[in-house]
Structures are given as structure tokens and as C-alpha cells.
Amino acid sequence: MRRSKNTSLDTLVTDFILLGLSHPPSLRALLFLVFFIIYILTQLGNLLILLTVWADPKLHSRPMYILLGVLSFLDMWLSSVIVPRIILNFTPASKAIPFSGCVAQLYAFHFLGSTQCFLYTLMAYDRYLAICQPLRYPVLMNGRLCSTLVSGAWVAGSIHGSIQATLTFRLPYCGPNQVDYFFCDIPAVLRLACADTTVNELVTFVDIGVVAASCFTLILLSYANIVHAILKIRTAEGRRRAFSTCGAHLTVVTVYYVPCIFIYLRAGSKSPLDGAVAVFYTVVTPLLNPLIYTLRNQEVKSALKRITAGRGSVHGNK
Template sequence: MGERGTSNHSEMTDFILVGFRVRPELHVLLFLLCLLVYATVLFGNVGMMAIIMTDPRLNTPMYFFLGNLSFIDLFYSSVIAPKAMINFWSETKSISFAGCVAQLFLFALFIVTEGFLLAAMAYDRFIAICNPLLYSVQMSTRLCIRLVAGSYFCGCISSVLQTSMTFTLSFCASRVIDHFYCDSRPLQRLSCSDLFIHKMVSFSLSSIIILPTMVVIIVSYMYIVSTVLKIRSTEGRKKAFSTCSSHLGVVGVLYGAVFFMYLTPDRFPELSKVASLCYSLVTPMLNPLIYSLRNKDVKEALKKLLEKKNAIF
């Protein structure tokens, strides 16, 4: 391959993150928009974790999972947003090779973990609605901890494989990543290697992650809907559906953005950036809002917490 083939990742010291291809005068607007969204992510998810940890009434499996969801949302958005905002003002827009590896690893870790956690939350709702008398027995503290730990374990294994596959590729002379963070698809565009095997392994890995979680979620909600429709009381059906609507909203937003991202042809990088923005910043912002606005227990806990603070001051 000549000189193209000899220039590989071992010689790379940094990359350039192009970000969004917009006029320079729009950078200020985009920075302010990202700052507002990221501040909402921080406030919403930290607030959600604080409410869950301080209110004894929320000491249930559902809120244990929700607290972990907020933790994941907080951290995977923090992997992306600060660097993206810095690059709006930076002349070079560079990221070190080690920083790029760390960014891809951490983002893949948290996003995959969230997928498995959402599946665990669907199973929790299935047990709560379809087997309410056995809920406290089946959804024991030990099982909840194992489900969360298993989600992190799967996320870690997937992240190690994805990151190692990406950074064992040989990169060409170009170090310009047409994206606002280090992701595997834009990094593949810089590679001089044959990507067939790499893409097949990536596709297989994605299928192993997405299909089982989607099957668990879909099957759980098929049983939930079947059970709820058998409830004679309109109020009972409304209450049962209300406990699931928040989770379905979160699943729809995350998986909708992910599917759009990976089904978008590679020749449309700007559309991929918009989809990436949705699940890296918009989804973590919406999750606590969806749960707080649709959940009576969370609203009451928030009201109690605010009243307690007002009494102190």
C-alpha cells in the first residue's frame, strides 16, 4: 500500500474533531444550546439520584434501577459534552490519542450498560404487574444487584472489544475525525485496513447487544399489556399503564436514536451527528424529566424535599 499503509495508529499522537459543519458565527449559539442541555442533564440526573437516596418510600427495585439509570446518563453525557463545548472555542479542535481511546471506551461502556439496564427495568415492570403477590420475593435485593452488575459487566466486555477492534486498525495520514466525539464509524473512515472482518464483528456484537435486550423488553410488555387488558377497573388499568409509560418513553427515545444512527448510510455523516447528539445529550436530559413528570411518587418526594429545604432556610 505504499506510504498509506505504513502510517498507522502507533504514529498518531492526536486527532482533530471536526464537529458540526456550520458557519463560525453559529458556534456561540451551539455552545449555549449544548451548555443549556448539559446543565439540564446535570441538574436532572443528580436531582433524581438525590431524591431516590433521601426518600425511604423510594427504596424499591424500580427506583434502584432508576437511580442507576440516572448515574449512567450523567456519566456518558459527561464523556461527550465538555470536550464538544471546548471545541466550539478551540482553534485546533484536537483530542489526544489516549483521550480518544478513553472517550470511545467510556461512551461504549455506559451506552451498552444502559441498554441492558432498560431490559432489567422492563423485567421488573413485568414481575410487578403480572406477578404482584410474588414481586418482593422474585425481585429481591440480591437479584437487583446482580442485574445491575451484569449490565455493567456486559457493557465493559462490549466496550473492551469495540475499543480494541477500532484502535488496532491501521490509520492513514489523515487524522481528521468527521464527528464531535471519537466514535467507531468515523474512525473507520480514517483506516487503511480492510474493514470487512471488522464490520462483520461489529455487526455481530451489536446484534448480540441489541436483539436480546429488545426481545426482553418486547416480550415483557406483551405480557404486561395482556395482563392489564384483563383488569376490569378503568382506574386499575390506568394506574398499571402509568407505571410503564415512563419506561417505554425512555426506551423509545434511546433505541429510536440508536437505530437512526446505525441505519443512516455512512455517506450522510451530518445525519449521524444529529442522531448521536440525540442519544448522547438529549436522551440523558429527557430521562429524568419523563420519570419526574409521569411518576406520582417522584413528584411527591421532590415536593417533600423542597419543603424540607424551605423549612431549613
């Protein structure tokens, strides 16, 4: 471990060692391959959704698909912040990450993760308006308002990431420097601080746990109203299409929020399950998003067929 002298403290950590996910050495090659394939599929799947929404005029003019495109963009970056570092831990390469790199990773993860959290809430609100207020939907959720809401989610996410990174790394870190986790996240890093972390844990609980729980509650309330409205649809086909569209979103939201709330409402926990649970919303969710939205959304599948046939730009409005 490299250290540098400081006038107020004996030594300060200049890098961290990420211990990664616990695994038997015999499975190292297999896990490397699994996470490498997951990363490639995540990037390709989300890039395909992003390009499809951008290329098809029938999709990129509708708020629902604008939000889906933004979600794919976020997933690509979120996966890139976390998964390559996991893959590196299955190789003989150094597990060290510079102090500044740890700060950047923590900020990027919470910036992208919280933006995604707000985006899921906007997607639920969009579906609520489309199903429960169909006649007023074009006025209540137009392209301009959608862009404004998305911009607000990005700004809020950036503020959130800045607050968490600043509070976490304002504390002194004088050793040890081994982070018992697969990336630089708040609970794991705080355990290494050479100072009282009570304020940090409280802020983590409120700013992450409660915000995530609140967003999840708003989403559930939106879907409670949506289900009530769907049950009033007289035709079975109409109910099926509405449930299919909303079911995809609710599935992804559950996979994302439940593990997230489990981790951050227990900021002081040292459970060995935390790492396994965190894999769901850092690795699995970005992979599932394009699969679920493509396989369960007829309009996206139709747009893909048009683009594959080379007719997306000509017949996209038909």
C-alpha cells in the same frame, strides 16, 4: 497534525481532529449556549433523581427505583463523556484530541451506553414482574437479585467497551486524522484506518446492532405482556397508573434504541444524518430521563415534595 515515526509504517497518527456537528458559523454562539444549558440541566436533573432515590427510604428499598438511580448515574457520566467535547467545538479552542483520549472516549461511551442498554432491559423485566406477577414479585425481584443483575449489566458493559476499543485501535492509523463526527465513535474512526476494516464492521454489526435490537425486542415483548395484563385491570384508575409508569419507560427506550439501531446496523454508512441522529441518544436521552420519570411518576414527585419540605428522612416511610 503531529506524527511519530514507526518501523512498520511510514507515520502513525498521534492525535485526531474532531470536526464536530455541521453548523453555520453565525449560529456558533447560540449552539454553544444551547448545548451548555442542556448539559447543566442534564447533570442537575439526574443528580436530583439520584439524591431523591438515595434520600427517601420509601424509594431506595424498591428495585424499580434502584434501577432508576443507576440510570441517572449512567446518564450523568454518559453526558459528561460526550457533551463537553461538543461544546468545545463551538469555541476557538483546538479541536484536537490525543490518540489516548480518543481511545478513552470510545471505550467510556460504549461501556456506559451498553450498560444503559442492558439496564433498560432490566427495567422492562422489573415492570413485567410487578404487573404480570404481582404476588410473586417480592420473591422474583428482591433487592439482592436486583443488585446482582445491575452488577452483571456493569460487567457486560465493561467487556463490551473493552472489545470495541481494542478492535478499533488495533488497526494502524497513518493519516488523515480528521474525524468527521462530534466524538470518537467506531464508524467515524474506522474510516481513517489504514487497513481492512471488514472484521471490525462485522463485529460492530453483531456486537452492537444485533445486541441492541435483541434488547429492544425483549423490551417490546415485555411490554406486550404488560399491556395485556393492564387491559385486564377493572378500574380505570388502576389502568391509568399502570400505563403512566410504563409509558415513561417506553418513551425513553424508544428515543434511545431507535437512533442507536439506525447508526450501528449501518456501520459503513457515511450519511450526513448520522450525526444528527446520534445527538438523540447521546445528548437528548440523558436530558429526557429525569424529566419524564419525574413528571410522570407520582411517587418520585411525592418524595421530592417530602425532601423539599425537609421531612424526607422523618416521614419517608409514611
